[in-house]
Amino acid sequence: MHPTAAPPSRGFSRRTLLVASSVGVAVLAAGCTSSPDEREQVTGRQADELAAQVGVQEALVAAYTAAGAAEPALAAEVADLAAQAGEQLDRLRAAAPGATSSAPASDAPPAGGARAWLRGQVAAAATSHATACVGQSGARAALLGSIAAGLRGQDGRLA
Amino acid sequence: MADDSTGALTEATENAALDDALTAEHTAVWGYGVVGAALDPTAQGTASAAETAHRDLRDRVVALLTERGADPAQAEGAYALPFPVLSAVDAAALAVELEDGVAAAWVRVLDQAVESSTRELAVTALGEAEVRAVSWRTAAGRTPVTTPFPGLPAS
Numbered sequence: 511m512h513p514t515a516a517p518p519s520r521g522f523s524r525r526t527l528l529v530a531s532s533v534g535v536a537v538l539a540a541g542c543t544s545s546p547d548e549r550e551q552v553t554g555r556q557a558d559e560l561a562a563q564v565g566v567q568e569a570l571v572a573a574y575t576a577a578g579a580a581e582p583a584l585a586a587e588v589a590d591l592a593a594q595a596g597e598q599l600d601r602l603r604a605a606a607p608g609a610t611s612s613a614p615a616s617d618a619p620p621a622g623g624a625r626a627w628l629r630g631q632v633a634a635a636a637t638s639h640a641t642a643c644v645g646q647s648g649a650r651a652a653l654l655g656s657i658a659a660g661l662r663g664q665d666g667r668l669a
Numbered sequence: 670m671a672d673d674s675t676g677a678l679t680e681a682t683e684n685a686a687l688d689d690a691l692t693a694e695h696t697a698v699w700g701y702g703v704v705g706a707a708l709d710p711t712a713q714g715t716a717s718a719a720e721t722a723h724r725d726l727r728d729r730v731v732a733l734l735t736e737r738g739a740d741p742a743q744a745e746g747a748y749a750l751p752f753p754v755l756s757a758v759d760a761a762a763l764a765v766e767l768e769d770g771v772a773a774a775w776v777r778v779l780d781q782a783v784e785s786s787t788r789e790l791a792v793t794a795l796g797e798a799e800v801r802a803v804s805w806r807t808a809a810g811r812t813p814v815t816t817p818f819p820g821l822p823a824s
Contacts, residue, residue, distance in 0.1 A: 594817035601818070640796065643779065644788045648678060652780040652821070655792040659772065659819040662796040663803040667815055 552650075559642050560602075560650055561609035566638045567599040567657070568611065573631040576617070581624040588628070591664050598657045605653055629668040636661035678783050684739045686774075686781035687730055690791070693774035694727040695744035700767045703750065707760035712808075716764065719801050723771070726794055733787075761808035768802035769819075776820030795820055 574592035578585025585592075603609060619627035636658045643654035701720035705713045734741040754763050775798065778791040799819040806814040 590813045591815060594813075594815060597817045636796070640792045643792045644785050646788075647783070648780055651782070651788055652776050653818075655779040655788070655795050656776055656818045656821045658792060659795040659799040660815065660817045663799040663815045663819065666800045666803045 556646055556650065557606070557608065559645055560606045560654070563639055563642050563654060564599070564602045564606050564609040564611075566635050567595070567602050570631055570635040570661075571595050571599055573617070573628060577619050577624040577628040577631075580619045580621075584624050584628070588668070591632075591667065594660065594664070598660065601653060602657065605650060625668065629665060632661050632668060633665045636665060678781060680737070680783060682781040683778070683783050683787055684734060684737060686778040687734055687787070688739065688742050690771070690774040690778050690794075691727060691730045691734065692742045693771045694723050694730060695742065696748055697723040697767045697771050698727055699744065699748055700763060703754050704760045704764045704767070707754045707763075708757050712757065715804070716760070719764065719768075722797065722801075729790070733790075758809055761805045762811075764805040765802055765809055765811065768798045768805060772798045772802065772820035773822075774820075 571592070574588065574595055578588070578592070639654045639658035639661065643651050643658060646654055698720060701716050701723065705716035705720065708716055731741045750763070751766055752759065752762070754760055772795055775791045775795040779788055779795070782788045782791065799816070802816075802819070803814050806812075
């Protein structure tokens with residue numbers, strides 16, 4: 511189908527493809543980064559589970575550091591991924607201000623296997639966030655789901 | 670979208686977000702036809718697999734909304750492309766647009782859903798979209814190929 515044959519009113523990026531990139535999601539982003547979403551009640555269980563995901567992400571950031579220390583070449587290769595994991599951690603902390611920082615497990619990658627080990631850590635964190643997302647709602651669910659997806663993408667790049 | 674009087678999440682907000690996701694899935698199914706046509710035959714399998722995944726998801730959302738008595742969005746006959754697709758790199762860039770659009774729609778579903786089963790569907794769809802997007806960003810020569818917050822607007 512030739513592009514020019516399409517009706518101009520059906521703007522690909524504006525009207526159909528990016529249907530969700532509107533005011534609603536802009537509000538969502540603000541909710542994720544500033545104040546708690548006030549549209550629905552947050553149960554104590556939800557608050558605890560979100561705080562737990564901060565710990566999961568802290569452990570992942572520590573895993574990037576450990577993998578990089580074990581294999582310096584890997585550290586350079588995944589520096590952008592590590593930085594993104596740090597951004598995710600910052601956003602999670604902002605969404606769960608009551609979360610207390612816990613010392614990540616001092617797990618270390620096996621000799622010569624840092625990449626595979628790191629990939630396993632990324633995949634496990636993604637699964638953990640995705641599972642927690644299902645039990646949340648509103649902006650917290652969106653944030654956890656987005657971070658989980660971002661880590662799925664990291665897992666794909668590390669493959 | 671949301672209940673305008675209270676902003677509360679309801680089945681109506683969830684269905685509206687699902688309908689928007691359905692619209693994005695319709696677009697992706699159509700768009701991957703364009704993507705595949707611009708790729709070398711050796712690379713068309715990837716586009717075909719992606720199209721199948723979006724088609725399956727589209728059908729699942731249509732069934733879900735129909736089951737709830739909602740009126741699912743229909744596909745358009747054609748969509749205007751955001752840029753000409755004249756090469757394999759253009760095709761990969763279009764695929765990135767498609768997956769990013771779908772990701773934004775599924776994040777919106779997560780934001781608006783009341784049913785955990787819907788969130789489960791959305792988070793799975795979102796993750797799969799981002800995995801495909803990473804592959805297409807690589808093919809399109811984009812850097813970085815990953816993004817920390819798929820579907821969320823830049824803050």
